[in-house]
Amino acid sequence: MNESLQQERNDSASETSHAAEAHFVRFINVQKSYDGVELVVKGFDLDIHKGEFVTLLGPSGSGKTTCLMMMAGFETPTHGQILLKGEPINDLPPHKRGIGMVFQNYALFPHMSVAENLAFPLEVRRLSKAEIKRKVARALAMVRLENFGDRRPAQLSGGQQQRVALARALVFEPELVLMDEPLGALDKNLREEMQYEIKRIHAELGVSMIYVTHDQTEALTMSDRIAVFNDGVVQQLAAPETLYEAPENAFVANFIGENNRLYGEVTEMIGDKCQVRLDSGETVLAKPVAAGGIGARTTLSLRPERVDIAASGAEASFDNRFRAEVREVIYLGDHLRTRVSVCGTDEFILKTPNAKHYASLRPGQSVDIGWSSSDCRALDA
Template sequence: MDSTAGDDTAFVRFENVQKSYDGEALVVKNLNLDIAQGEFLTMLGPSGSGKTTCLMMLAGFETATHGNIFLDGEKIDNTAPHKRGIGMVFQNYALFPHMSVAENLAFPLEVRKINRSEIKSRVQRVLDMVELGDLGDRMPAQLSGGQQQRVAVARALVFEPSLVLMDEPLGALDKNLREQMQYEIKHIHEQLGVTVVYVTHDQSEALTMSNRIAVFEDGVVQQLASPTELYEHPKNAFVAAFIGENNKLIGTVTEANNGTCTVQLDNGDVIKASAVNIDGVGSKTTLSLRPERVMVIPEKDMPDHMENVFEAEVLELIYLGDHIRTRVRVCGDDEFIVKVPNTGAGHHLAKGRRIDVGWSVADCHALDAS
């Protein structure tokens, strides 16, 4: 799949890149991907989808079986990793345990023969940036996991690289600290304007941090777009299911025209949807619908724009503070989720109660049947 941004000013470019470890199966299949200077691009996908392999080829730790990789217009396929001038942040921090924090940060500068006074000022500058300005004399073992990860980020930035690669850097942190670090890395990126290529399997992390996200599956970029575009307009059933929560209904297309279609489900219910990725009348399709786009409709209060309305039975209610996660039986599906906003008044939902639920054509996407 061609995933290029379509211009000749790409800072990072993958050109027809393939990777095989055994000479037969391709882990990465014909990747064409352009990354702009200053962009924060996330490679997102499940384990084995090819995203980490792409990062390792860019870093120089793996070699492409076919194709070329360019950095700032220069082909880097035969350039040693340490000569690519790339900062790296890994999940396991990879700090030297026998060196202090300041010594860890000074190391990449000493290797580059930077003078001593410049090293001292740069180390202090990045320590202040990650809010560890007074911990330079500490040893890594004396720091918390979050502090160690901050040092790892600082070490990747201290020699002022034009490109920083991050491989699941927050995977070892607890939920609250992980969320805090997401915002910190995002703010550092905005402050410095450095190009970041980030790998994760966590879709909420990708949505929070990225300018664009490349969704990988089976060695192919399934969709490359902004977080908003991916969530609101998934191009296929895999992306719809992988990015955010998603109700999935399977049916057959009975009509299609002017960008909309009519779909008959196996239980006989008929739904009108936006035709995004269908094969035409008579073909199977997966309907994708976000739980927060489904409305519980008060009796005798039918919104004008609600083209799809069905009676549902409440099976389960989970109170989550800002909303009530409501599982209902509707359209032959017992796992259909509705996120009902907690407005205080509520709809007096109760297990076993029958309610009307509805959604618009625009919010219901007819996608491929896979």
Template sequence: MSDPIIVFDKVTKSYDGTTQVVKSLDFAVERGEFVTLLGPSGSGKTTTLMMLAGFEDPSGGTITFDGRPLNNVPAHRRGIGVVFQNYALFPHMSVAANLSFPMEMQSVSRAEREERVRGALDMVKLGHLADRRPTQLSGGQQQRVALARALVFRPKLVLMDEPLGALDKQLREHMQLEIKHIHEQLGVTVVYVTHDQGEALTMSNRVAVFHHGRIQQLAPPNEIYEKPANAFVASFIGENNRLDGSIVARDGAQCRLRLSDGSEVRAIAGTDLPVGAQAVLALRPEKVLIGPAAAGENRFDAVIEELIYYGDHTRLRLRVGGSDSFTARLTFRDGLPALQRGERIPVGWATADCLALGPEET
């Protein structure tokens, strides 16, 4: 890290003194970065954000923000903007008053408050609605107001906890790009919590994948998707075929994996797995080749269990390698003949496209 603004040093959190919901977190966020904390419910991501915001206290370790430890610093003195899923706007106040109120508490002059409010509302394209009340706005407009309120006092850090969770799909995708563009425009540091994988991949400079209270991998989105650190990351991010087996041979970066049905697959060893170790084959559905293209080292006969039409592609559920839930994704550009349920077809994939991975950290 060239200029970390946030540092977690051996941070833990337990609510009952026994079970740790966050386990020895060690990571840093660089100034101006957009880092997303991603994971299923109960993985520790929201607790991590709440400790950074000051709404929860760590049970152990130190959180440093902009060079100073945050232990014992109350939330209202941290100078951090926070955006929640439920907006938390005052319904009896106008949009402008909602933005002005936090600055009144900081004794900012009226003239400066008015200037900042105008600038923040123009940034989220809501200057024309300054006099309306939150109940007169759509969900997307209310979320923009909440974002503007978090930015109006020009914080160095903005925290966002599932801010788009209440929006419909189309508006959610639009707001993802809006937030991304505002981040790029301002250069403010953002730590964002979501359980939506697509959202994390779309918006972030780096993604921290949480599970069992630990960060399983912290890396740029393309690395998270193409080079998952373990079987959990591979399964949680996007679609993934998982076949269980064991390592029977190693040859540099490549290995041979024996699957549960006795067949063998050549794969890239994604972790330092020795011969004899249990491993998981991870393969993205779009990497599976069907028909004449299924040539090379990893070639199998498969039975079509189901065909599912998605408009821009068709998904095949196949029985292969000891699994009856193996999937392949086919676009109409593939030029394949009509396929039928129950039909036996050749499938294959390149060694470079599949990984042999170990389990997640626990």
């Protein structure tokens, strides 16, 4: 009987542990208004698993940074609840949340050495000198700055300063790290280098990370999941490949990656396809994702790399095939970016691998282009 009772307790403890990991961070119907009238964040719901890397992505003013500041404790929700490990933290001050934070401007103490900057959060927590020395050395090794402990921030490059800021956020071994546009001040090469560095550290430590950016490349490169924000509302929450390949609405399709847009009206539903009459008069077959019914206005979304050039006069092998006129050809090494006039627009883009030997394309040339209906998504108007 006692063994049975103990097993039930063990099972219950295990379920509680799994639930805590599955809902490590929770935003439940969170709203935020600064003036009491206009909502900056509107009914935000999000569950983040332990060890997950989640990016809040969106244009300026979309509400993503406000959500991060509420998680950090620098802002208070107007409505709703934020939970960390199952415990509500709305009224908990920032220093008691045990969360690491990395800012765009580094926020390093200029009068302290790198090692002293890293030691500061440990001294606040009253660790022993030996423990502080060990943790600082470990953090410096983690960001590959073992020999930079005696330098001042002003003696470091921008990339090195950002590594120090990251090390300081991780030195006290938090379970959650928040990053607010941390790479925004770096040049392109350094930014790309730091993307992979942060991804490597995340994989090594298994720490949960919430990352805010308006840069879609950063989000696609680093994230397990991405929440796309617009006007205080999450438009879609999904893995990077899902957001790119299967956007649920026109905003996400346009914000993530390059995208051809065609506008028209649904005229017929044919099994798992819909027929759309474009404003320019052509008829296109597409996949109905958020198109509404017959007679509804719709935006067709089509990635440039999903369009191909067909041999002139060859038997049609696409659901959709049209005659186009080449307007511009740009050589980009591994692929060609070709702008054509078709279906009532002069801004239709094709991306074709250079291996296909389309280098002979010239402005003014007529070509047949085509695409599959499964790659053409009929979205909201």
